Amino acid sequence: xxxxxxxxxxxxxxxxxxxxxxxxxxxxxxxxxxxxxxxxxxxxxxxxxxxxxxxxxxxxxxxxxxxxxxxxxxxxxxxxxxxxxxxxxxxxxxxxxxxxxxxxxxxxxxxxxxxxxxxxxxxxxxxxxxxxxxxxxxxxxxxxxxxxxxxxxxxxxxxxxxxxxxxxxxxxxxxxxxxxxxxxxxxxxxxxxxxxxxxxxxxxxxxxxxxxxxxxxxxxxxxxxxxxxxxxxxxxxxxxxxxxxxxxxxxxxxxxxxxxxxxxxxxxxxxxxxxxxxxxxxxxxxxxxxxxxxxxxxxxxxxxxxxxxxxxxxxxxxxxxxxxxxxxx
Amino acid sequence: xxxxxxxxxxxxxxxxxxxxxxxxxxxxxxxxxxxxxxxxxxxxxxxxxxxxxxxxxxxxxxxxxxxxxxxxxxxxxxxxxxxxxxxxxxxxxxxxxxxxxxxxxxxxxxxxxxxxxxxxxxxxxxxxxxxxxxxxxxxxxxxxxxxxxxxxxxxxxxxxxxxxxxxxxxxxxxxxxxxxxxxxxxxxxxxxxxxxxxxxxxxxxxxxxxxxxxxxxxxxxxxxxxxxxxxxxxxxxxxxxxxxxxxxxxxxxxxxxxxxxxxxxxxxxxxxxxxxxxxxxxxxxxxxxxxxxxxxxxxxxxxxxxxxxxxxxxxxxxxxxxxxxxxxxxxxxxxxxxxxxxxxxxxxxxxxxxxxxxx
Numbered sequence: 001x002x003x004x005x006x007x008x009x010x011x012x013x014x015x016x017x018x019x020x021x022x023x024x025x026x027x028x029x030x031x032x033x034x035x036x037x038x039x040x041x042x043x044x045x046x047x048x049x050x051x052x053x054x055x056x057x058x059x060x061x062x063x064x065x066x067x068x069x070x071x072x073x074x075x076x077x078x079x080x081x082x083x084x085x086x087x088x089x090x091x092x093x094x095x096x097x098x099x100x101x102x103x104x105x106x107x108x109x110x111x112x113x114x115x116x117x118x119x120x121x122x123x124x125x126x127x128x129x130x131x132x133x134x135x136x137x138x139x140x141x142x143x144x145x146x147x148x149x150x151x152x153x154x155x156x157x158x159x160x161x162x163x164x165x166x167x168x169x170x171x172x173x174x175x176x177x178x179x180x181x182x183x184x185x186x187x188x189x190x191x192x193x194x195x196x197x198x199x200x201x202x203x204x205x206x207x208x209x210x211x212x213x214x215x216x217x218x219x220x221x222x223x224x225x226x227x228x229x230x231x232x233x234x235x236x237x238x239x240x241x242x243x244x245x246x247x248x249x250x251x252x253x254x255x256x257x258x259x260x261x262x263x264x265x266x267x268x269x270x271x272x273x274x275x276x277x278x279x280x281x282x283x284x285x286x287x288x289x290x291x292x293x294x295x296x297x298x299x300x301x302x303x304x305x306x307x308x309x310x311x312x313x314x315x316x317x318x319x320x321x322x323x324x325x326x327x328x329x
Numbered sequence: 330x331x332x333x334x335x336x337x338x339x340x341x342x343x344x345x346x347x348x349x350x351x352x353x354x355x356x357x358x359x360x361x362x363x364x365x366x367x368x369x370x371x372x373x374x375x376x377x378x379x380x381x382x383x384x385x386x387x388x389x390x391x392x393x394x395x396x397x398x399x400x401x402x403x404x405x406x407x408x409x410x411x412x413x414x415x416x417x418x419x420x421x422x423x424x425x426x427x428x429x430x431x432x433x434x435x436x437x438x439x440x441x442x443x444x445x446x447x448x449x450x451x452x453x454x455x456x457x458x459x460x461x462x463x464x465x466x467x468x469x470x471x472x473x474x475x476x477x478x479x480x481x482x483x484x485x486x487x488x489x490x491x492x493x494x495x496x497x498x499x500x501x502x503x504x505x506x507x508x509x510x511x512x513x514x515x516x517x518x519x520x521x522x523x524x525x526x527x528x529x530x531x532x533x534x535x536x537x538x539x540x541x542x543x544x545x546x547x548x549x550x551x552x553x554x555x556x557x558x559x560x561x562x563x564x565x566x567x568x569x570x571x572x573x574x575x576x577x578x579x580x581x582x583x584x585x586x587x588x589x590x591x592x593x594x595x596x597x598x599x600x601x602x603x604x605x606x607x608x609x610x611x612x613x614x615x616x617x618x619x620x621x622x623x624x625x626x627x628x629x630x631x632x633x634x635x636x637x638x639x640x641x642x643x644x645x646x647x648x649x650x651x652x653x654x655x656x657x658x659x660x661x662x663x664x665x666x667x668x669x670x671x672x673x674x675x676x677x678x679x680x681x682x683x684x685x686x687x688x
């Protein structure tokens with residue numbers, strides 16, 4: 001009974017100015033809160049750029065070397081000299097190695113899960129690949145340094161022996177495999193899950209009609225994939241790889257544990273040495289004074305811009321694809 | 330075998346589309362298993378014959394033989410197109426196995442090496458007074474640090490992430506919503522070390538000292554976009570009929586969201602938050618820059634240096650002695666167990682509490 005009596009006066013209450021305004025006020029507060037947190041996100045992004053730029057500019061004003069071309073990192077010296085040439089080279093080379101290894105394998109895994117695996121196994125198998133993404137990067141780091149590095153000795157000497165003539169696989173320095181090549185392999189394992197899961201999503205969206213049409217014409221499974229799945233999924237795979245690239249560029253701990261850093265640029269990928277932005281920050285932070293920290297922030301700013309460009313481009317490709325397929329659906 | 334040789338000549342001609350495929354010769358269904366058995370046998374034979382030590386080399390030889398044998402036999406018995414199909418199938422299988430090997434190896438290494446020193450003593454003692462290169466000590470201080478920092482980060486990021494997702498799904502229209510969506514995506518890609526440097530630059534400007542809170546703020550920046558993304562997906566799954574029914578009864582929109590939309594999606598939202606926690610619990614870089622690390626128990630996240638599990642692993646790795654490696658692996662095992670359990674529970678909740686779409 002209580003309910004009915006409560007309900008009966010309700011419609012007139014809505015007409016009363018007081019009652020309506022409470023409802024509206026709640027709405028306004030709620031809209032304000034949720035819109036506010038959306039805006040807060042934009043503010044955070046903007047302030048990351050602003051704060052990093054500000055501290056970086058303090059360091060750059062003191063720098064006596066050329067920030068882009070100096071092969072040295074000595075902000076504590078007199079005069080302070082530091083540059084990102086080696087870091088930029090190391091970051092890009094290790095990420096490229098990771099991409100070259102990871103993207104084909106990831107596409108293979110995505111195809112396996114979307115088209116080859118027995119139906120019932122597909123979901124658990126996809127989950128297994130996702131577990132790779134759940135492993136913290138520091139654990140990849142110690143696994144890489146204490147397990148993978150000794151294991152790769154054999155592969156390295158094999159590459160040196162048979163592919164040494166390619167210059168990049170020539171090992172000119174003796175030493176354990178704490179090289180950019182090893183880092184690349186480790187990064188490849190770490191970016192596999194993200195490239196796989198995005199590619200898999202795209203492969204699953206291929207219109208059934210296209211595949212069935214190909215099958216009806218007598219195509220084998222591989223021909224179906226080559227004629228209908230891969231062309232449809234191409235842009236998706238590209239953006240997935242760029243997301244993976246973004247991860248690889250900014251990876252810190254795995255690189256810091258595996259690489260034995262040095263400030264040289266060498267295309268002999270198997271030689272120990274080199275450095276990446278994130279690894280350099282992790283390695284140099286402890287001993288850095290205030291100028292040293294600002295210098296590291298400056299290198300972090302470059303990394304930030306780099307990942308921002310790569311991720312932004314990847315997202316734009318995905319967004320454009322979404323609109324395109326939406327119009328067709 | 331003589332059949333095979335006789336059929337080789339017509340098989341070449343079959344490649345043209347005109348031939349009736351039903352009358353074509355087919356390999357039996359057990360053919361791949363047969364190829365595998367033959368190539369494994371040959372691989373072992375060659376490996377043992379040539380005196381190769383490494384079992385991995387035996388495996389690689391068998392794998393290569395499998396690909397070659399299945400291609401050659403299929404292209405002679407059936408045709409080139411079928412052979413290519415089989416080749417693609419084996420390549421795709423190899424890709425998948427390649428991904429599983431590092432995962433298994435990593436988990437095996439962590440478990441087998443981590444079990445060495447992992448016991449109740451390890452979990453309940455800090456590193457106070459223990460020289461890094463000697464055995465002893467434990468992970469208690471790091472465990473406390475991780476729990477507090479991750480807890481604080483969750484307290485900051487879960488409401489912001491939830492509200493942002495609500496905005497995007499329930500209110501979002503126009504340029505602002507588009508910008509927020511885009512930057513949430515971009516924010517997912519921010520390297521953890523950059524988030525750390527951002528908070529560091531604020532600390533340098535404001536003259537703040539390192540503490541657990543600073544680390545938690547950096548972790549929150551990494552966590553927010555993950556929460557937004559997953560919550561958004563979940564809110565989109567809530568059927569529109571529920572909203573319309575509530576609105577038609579005269580309920581104001583904010584109460585519809587609080588009492589109808591969010592409760593319907595709460596399972597998925599919890600899952601998303603837990604997965605986000607699992608992701609940031611393993612972050613080392615921001616902790617290294619902002620919390621500084623400590624060997625002692627510090628239960629106050631707002632003041633003074635703290636440790637955290639991933640940072641502890643990094644510290645012990647850097648010490649570089651047998652005993653410290655053992656501790657690093659044991660801590661890695663604790664961390665990986667924490668993350669995996671969170672993952673499993675989160676996915677369990679997702680399946681169990683999935684919003685019922687349709688009937």
